Amino acid sequence: MEIKVVRNILEANEVIASQNSALFAEKGVYVVNLMGSPGAGKTTLLEHTVEHLKDTRKIAVIEGDIETSRDAERIAGHAIPTVQINTGGACHLDGNMVRSGLKGLDLDQIDLLIVENVGNLVCPAEFQIGEHHKVMIISVTEGDDKPLKYPLMFQVSSVLLVNKIDLLPYLDFDMKQFHSDALKVNPKLEIIPISCTTGEGLDAWYRWLEERSS
Amino acid sequence: MEIKVVRNILEANEVIASQNSALFAEKGVYVVNLMGSPGAGKTTLLEHTVEHLKDTRKIAVIEGDIETSRDAERIAGHAIPTVQINTGGACHLDGNMVRSGLKGLDLDQIDLLIVENVGNLVCPAEFQIGEHHKVMIISVTEGDDKPLKYPLMFQVSSVLLVNKIDLLPYLDFDMKQFHSDALKVNPKLEIIPISCTTGEGLDAWYRWLEERSS
Numbered sequence: 001m002e003i004k005v006v007r008n009i010l011e012a013n014e015v016i017a018s019q020n021s022a023l024f025a026e027k028g029v030y031v032v033n034l035m036g037s038p039g040a041g042k043t044t045l046l047e048h049t050v051e052h053l054k055d056t057r058k059i060a061v062i063e064g065d066i067e068t069s070r071d072a073e074r075i076a077g078h079a080i081p082t083v084q085i086n087t088g089g090a091c092h093l094d095g096n097m098v099r100s101g102l103k104g105l106d107l108d109q110i111d112l113l114i115v116e117n118v119g120n121l122v123c124p125a126e127f128q129i130g131e132h133h134k135v136m137i138i139s140v141t142e143g144d145d146k147p148l149k150y151p152l153m154f155q156v157s158s159v160l161l162v163n164k165i166d167l168l169p170y171l172d173f174d175m176k177q178f179h180s181d182a183l184k185v186n187p188k189l190e191i192i193p194i195s196c197t198t199g200e201g202l203d204a205w206y207r208w209l210e211e212r213s214s
Numbered sequence: 215m216e217i218k219v220v221r222n223i224l225e226a227n228e229v230i231a232s233q234n235s236a237l238f239a240e241k242g243v244y245v246v247n248l249m250g251s252p253g254a255g256k257t258t259l260l261e262h263t264v265e266h267l268k269d270t271r272k273i274a275v276i277e278g279d280i281e282t283s284r285d286a287e288r289i290a291g292h293a294i295p296t297v298q299i300n301t302g303g304a305c306h307l308d309g310n311m312v313r314s315g316l317k318g319l320d321l322d323q324i325d326l327l328i329v330e331n332v333g334n335l336v337c338p339a340e341f342q343i344g345e346h347h348k349v350m351i352i353s354v355t356e357g358d359d360k361p362l363k364y365p366l367m368f369q370v371s372s373v374l375l376v377n378k379i380d381l382l383p384y385l386d387f388d389m390k391q392f393h394s395d396a397l398k399v400n401p402k403l404e405i406i407p408i409s410c411t412t413g414e415g416l417d418a419w420y421r422w423l424e425e426r427s428s
Contacts, residue, residue: 038363039356065363071363121334141378142251149252149285167384
């Protein structure tokens, strides 16, 4: 019974996500769905990314949060179009929420749209929003056992940014095991270790994004 | 439409949670529902807690994870009854899953049952499992902006353990602001800063638990 309900919700979402996807294709907008746990560093990564790319790409951001417009305010401070979606309790963005958010953007003036999902390592992975790629960010402070314990998000993502590597000296985190487990779950996953504090690794991420949004 | 579905699921869950609660009362078992993000330190906290209390309390643990039995194996290594629930994709434990897990335990032989929920700062807060208290653990690496961005879990919890304070020197985390925001969301919240690495603050947590499970 419950499974049926969930399936219906997911199927209804797929329809709207496909419509979003068609709209993005028509307008020539490349769209990334950025997902990760609370505090993995999504908004900080976005601030760096926007600052690096805003002279060569017309960027916009949709911020998904349960409450507050704090993240949108941080991004809007970089002088790019930003929309905040408050899910009001919902633990993920879905196609319909993103569609509503698009009303606040002029897609003809945008090359690259980054959607920051609600901080959650589980539910966002289940809901398409019409994106080209899903990008996952995880902090090494979350522990090296996450790929096998939360496999879905690793499976559906194209890129995995492993953040806060500047903290590795203070943690018991086995990077080799983590890589191996992540690739076991998704052999095609591109893994980029980064630190938003020191800037290490960010160039590889920018290159990945630039190649796809040109 | 979708809201109605969610309400029905939540109402059905409340019924089962009440039945669990009655069973715990009948058997004299004190039950804590431990919630927090992936990597906040739930299982490590449990290992310390079990080690500290197992001579004075008859403890059991139910581990909730999407996949794997890694956490249950870690806890079972401390020689106490442990049950692993794999939710198979679901992002939280609910009353029915816990009821199923109880079949693996002899409640007559248990004073204190700690249920470790799926790592998720959002959904577990919505589902009663029949517990006496909800306990939340957050890592300072998750950032000081979480109380206002993810208010529900702060609202429904009785205790907030603020973990990994040994990493504070390497982070930009405003503990005063964090406390203030957490208390704004839930003025009754008891906040205990801890480090499972150095042991700092754990005595206050053990006392809290001992007072309630005696």
